[in-house]
Amino acid sequence: MSRMAAGGFFGWTVVWAAFTLAICGWGLGFYGPPIFLHVIHETRGWPLGLIAAGITAHYLAGAAAVANLPRLHARFGLKRVTRAGALALGLGIVGWSLAAAPWQLFIAAIVSGLGWATLGAAAVNALVAPWFVRGRPSALAMAYNGASVGGIIMSPLWVLSIQALGFPLATTVIAAVVITTLWVLAGHVFAHSPASLDQRPDGDAADALPAPPSARAAAPLPAEALWRDRRFRTLAGATALGLFAQTGLLAHLFSLIVPALGEVKAGIAMTCATLAAVTGRSLLAAVMPREADRRLIAAASYAVQVVGCGAFLLSHGSEPWLIWTGVALFGLGIGNVVYLPPLIAQTEFANPDVPRVVALTVALGQALYAFAPAAFGLLREALPAGTGPGDAPAVHALSAAVFIAAIVTLLVGRRPHQ
Known part of the structure; x- marks a missing residue:
């Protein structure tokens, strides 16, 4: 040795x-x-x-x-x-x-x-x-x-x-x-x-x-069969939707909260969102049971972000306490969008398939979120603002809707015994 x-x-x-x-x-x-x-x-x-x-x-x-x-x-x-x-x-x-x-x-x-x-x-x-x-x-x-x-x-x-x-x-x-x-x-x-x-x-x-029983029991998939596998399609689809919603909102969040918080506090809020991502990921790693249904955990993480989007929506871009609440809740799930898919793949696919599943999931997600900032920007331009310059109800409603779609996609892909 x-x-x-x-x-x-x-x-x-x-x-x-x-x-x-x-x-x-x-x-x-x-x-x-x-x-x-x-x-x-x-x-x-x-x-x-x-x-x-x-x-x-x-x-x-x-x-x-x-x-x-x-x-x-x-x-x-x-x-x-x-x-x-x-x-x-x-x-x-x-x-x-x-x-x-x-x-x-x-x-x-x-x-x-x-x-x-x-x-x-x-x-x-x-x-x-x-x-x-x-x-x-x-x-x-x-x-x-x-x-x-x-x-x-x-x-x-x-x-x-x-x-x-x-x-x-x-x-x-x-x-x-x-x-x-x-x-x-x-x-x-x-x-x-x-x-x-x-x-x-x-x-x-x-x-x-x-390895854990679930990973050992899964049979390796031929290359062409992966694209027909419901587990892969729903995992990749949910991840792509989550990344699209998250990246689109993050790209515009600073400009949306500046009117209520000012540039300095808005910058601090963006840093707090990043710190919340570290906190959310670390806490999840510490408390997640080994045999937990990781799709349910990912769905719960998206649900927290939906609530965060709701806080932004209710703030109308002018209520600081609701904005800070939204930053905290939205931030808690930021890191989990990337962190949880490899762990779901670990329990649902054979070990030789996991690197390919993770790589393709990341690739599809990145291909979709590449267009998210522009799509959210077009939405802001096309639909009128709310009660003030930081009030963009369409942006927050779209983010919440896409996160909900990601939740549904994850749940559809659960195995029957789950």
Whole structure:
């Protein structure tokens, strides 16, 4: 046994490395583009719609790549794919800052999107899942919390660094740090598997029981059969609906609460929503029973967000206490939209199918939510506001309706004995 394995269970080292990867991946690939939109509009004078289309191209390229992520991991290995993704995301982000014409922006967006796919939700699951079975809910919760921390750290860091260094230099410095960090982690952490270190999932001894009964009992599905499987269709559909509602509302939430709270408190509210996401995900990991019906838990999480949308709706954009209530309730479910689908897949599909199910679920969700900000923006323009500038009843009603549709889709896919 290697010295690394002799020092203890290596799985928790992988979790913290995946946590760091999530900070970098979401910090550049998810929280960066909205800030770049403002900077490029101010410095280039290009139309917002054009730049927003570049962001959509970024997400769509990522969706296409993440659908094939299990094949890439199987062929090239986690280390090589992670390193290549870090390079692509870093170089793509620098390309955003150097684009002198719209066509150059779109090329940079496609490159960054391809890199973001290898550092997102499906990648985190692929890194952590081989090391945990019983402890997967807690391990994934810790790793996915890096996505939320990425928003807390990277959003203000992008703003401050661009102000201090300028757009090209800021992207170059941050990209270099991210590439170096992930290059080292890929070589020293992600290159190892339980088998290579003579370890078992959860750090169990050799005679310990394997996976939970539900995962063991499921039969592997042929590639074409997955698309006909009701469990997969409903899981992917519900996830896509939840991400669409969540991303659309988040894209407009700041501008909707500024009239009542002011810019400073509205910024604090957005940070509180992110902190609520960490809290909701961590609490769920701590209290969720091992044999719980994870579809019901996901439906309950969406229901909390529906109540949050109701609070926004009742606030009419002018009642601060209802707005803060909405932020808290909506925020509690933000992290679970990405966190729970891999755990549902773990209990409903055979182990060889889980990476493919998670990757395709993430890909379909990303392909749909790429259009959410624009769709919600068109809704705000098409339908009149309510009693004040922050009152957008159609936006909150649409969010609640889509979340309810996600709940129904999840419940339709439950197995008969559930």
